[in-house]
Amino acid sequence: xxxxxxxxxxxxxxxxxxxxxxxxxxxxxxxxxxxxxxxxxxxxxxxxxxxxxxxxxxxxxxxxxxxxxxxxxxxxxxxxxxxxxxxxxxxxxxxxxxxxxxxxxxxxxxxxxxxxxxxxxxxxxxxxxxxxxxxxxxxxxxxxxxxxxxxxxxxxxxxxxxxxxxxxxxxxxxxxxxxxxxxxxxxxxxxxxxxxxxxxxxxxxxxxxxxxxxxxxxxxxxxxxxxxxxxxxxxxxxxxxxxxxxxxxxxxxxxxxxxxxxxxxxxxxxxxxxxxxxxxxxxxxxxxxxxxxxxxxxxxxxxxxxxxxxxxxxxxxxxxxxxxxxxxxxxxxxxxxxxxxxxxxxxxxxxxxxxxxxxxxxxxxxxxxxxxxxxxxxxxxxxxxxxxxxxxxxxxxxxxxxxxxxxxxxxxxxxxxxxxxxxxxxxxxxxxxxxxxxxxxxxxxxxxxxxxxxxxxxxxxxxxxxxxxxxxx
Numbered sequence: 001x002x003x004x005x006x007x008x009x010x011x012x013x014x015x016x017x018x019x020x021x022x023x024x025x026x027x028x029x030x031x032x033x034x035x036x037x038x039x040x041x042x043x044x045x046x047x048x049x050x051x052x053x054x055x056x057x058x059x060x061x062x063x064x065x066x067x068x069x070x071x072x073x074x075x076x077x078x079x080x081x082x083x084x085x086x087x088x089x090x091x092x093x094x095x096x097x098x099x100x101x102x103x104x105x106x107x108x109x110x111x112x113x114x115x116x117x118x119x120x121x122x123x124x125x126x127x128x129x130x131x132x133x134x135x136x137x138x139x140x141x142x143x144x145x146x147x148x149x150x151x152x153x154x155x156x157x158x159x160x161x162x163x164x165x166x167x168x169x170x171x172x173x174x175x176x177x178x179x180x181x182x183x184x185x186x187x188x189x190x191x192x193x194x195x196x197x198x199x200x201x202x203x204x205x206x207x208x209x210x211x212x213x214x215x216x217x218x219x220x221x222x223x224x225x226x227x228x229x230x231x232x233x234x235x236x237x238x239x240x241x242x243x244x245x246x247x248x249x250x251x252x253x254x255x256x257x258x259x260x261x262x263x264x265x266x267x268x269x270x271x272x273x274x275x276x277x278x279x280x281x282x283x284x285x286x287x288x289x290x291x292x293x294x295x296x297x298x299x300x301x302x303x304x305x306x307x308x309x310x311x312x313x314x315x316x317x318x319x320x321x322x323x324x325x326x327x328x329x330x331x332x333x334x335x336x337x338x339x340x341x342x343x344x345x346x347x348x349x350x351x352x353x354x355x356x357x358x359x360x361x362x363x364x365x366x367x368x369x370x371x372x373x374x375x376x377x378x379x380x381x382x383x384x385x386x387x388x389x390x391x392x393x394x395x396x397x398x399x400x401x402x403x404x405x406x407x408x409x410x411x412x413x414x415x416x417x418x419x420x421x422x423x424x425x426x427x428x429x430x431x432x433x434x435x436x437x438x439x440x441x442x443x444x445x446x447x448x449x450x451x452x453x454x455x456x457x458x459x460x461x462x463x464x465x466x467x468x469x470x471x472x473x
Contacts, residue, residue, distance in 0.1 A: 026077025073118025126161030181413025188438025260296030323348030384438030
């Protein structure tokens with residue numbers, strides 16, 4: 001007999017357990033997810049491409065394997081959504097752009113290849129802003145992606161559709177990318193768990209013009225599901241010139257070991273990097289930090305040394321990379337691309353080779369600074385964002401006072417793409433208006449297991465609120 005709850009609301013690990021005990025079939029799970037998508041995708045606009053026939057065929061094949069007691073791997077039959085800039089053989093990769101062709105890819109990226117090898121069912125592609133250039137949730141190709149907690153608000157971006165799909169049970173695992181916060185920002189605004197792994201640990205292919213700023217990682221309803229996903233997607237892939245060749249650890253091992261005895265640093269503003277902090281965010285994050293003391297960790301308020309202007313270093317990688325991606329489209333880009341992106345591309349054109357080399361050297365200094373910081377502190381805690389989600393369709397908060405560029409209202413994320421260290425956003429409460437707030441937890445390079453362990457301890461103490469249907473304000 002199947003479980004009483006809707007399979008679309010179940011975690012990936014719960015699904016696998018039910019498949020193993022023959023109390024639920026992958027066909028039932030995928031059918032429930034497709035029904036959830038049919039019910040809500042028109043409202044939130046999370047998926048931009050669906051392969052229903054392919055998903056059901058894959059689910060039937062998975063069901064047959066489970067009936068024989070021979071699953072392909074750890075995620076056999078689990079429904080997965082994939083961000084539109086990650087290659088899936090047989091599906092298009094539009095990058096949220098009208099400039100790109102609507103033709104299927106002929107190969108799988110490392111993360112999708114590993115998931116398919118272990119039996120996952122890839123449902124479709126999720127929406128994103130054009131080329132992931134900004135941290136909000138609209139594009140000329142797919143329009144607005146809306147926050148399930150309040151449909152008038154943004155999910156954040158650029159893994160916008162993945163976050164909305166995750167919160168609403170439209171795929172137990174979601175794959176996103178993060179070059180300046182693109183997993184953590186929508187996780188923070190939308191109230192799911194998002195992990196930016198150590199860059200070298202999860203292989204990426206094709207190589208990104210954003211170089212090693214760009215990370216691939218999971219968005220999930222539970223920390224345990226991210227540990228499961230990481231155990232699969234962190235396997236080596238020879239196509240990634242930057243990736244580690246060591247086997248992936250099993251991130252589920254030791255996940256429940258807790259944080260007792262760890263020394264944690266809490267930085268509410270990253271020094272002066274966050275010029276402003278919403279009072280509700282400040283209150284909820286401070287309360288979340290205290291939970292770690294209750295769990296036996298030791299806390300000190302301390303700021304890592306991020307240098308004078310880390311945004312200048314990040315800009316020297318980000319904007320030339322964005323300019324390079326649009327270069328092949330010539331004049332067409334001026335007419336058809338997001339006007340906000342076109343306006344920002346001048347930053348990339350002005351970056352000289354000398355400035356880029358200097359940025360590489362400053363990035364190396366930043367890496368050393370964070371390694372020294374983590375020689376004392378096992379983990380660093382910050383807000384994920386200084387404010388709750390704001391109105392959808394805006395790149396900057398309409399209320400004003402949050403700076404001139406999206407990185408001004410998202411100062412907690414991009415520095416740690418430069419350092420490539422693991423960073424996660426954990427839901428830590430709702431504002432009086434019912435909007436999620438995220439706590440960011442960071443560790444040194446390679447300590448993904450420690451970050452996951454701390455996140456699991458927090459979720460065990462303070463379970464995450466989730467939705468089965470979007471809410472209207």
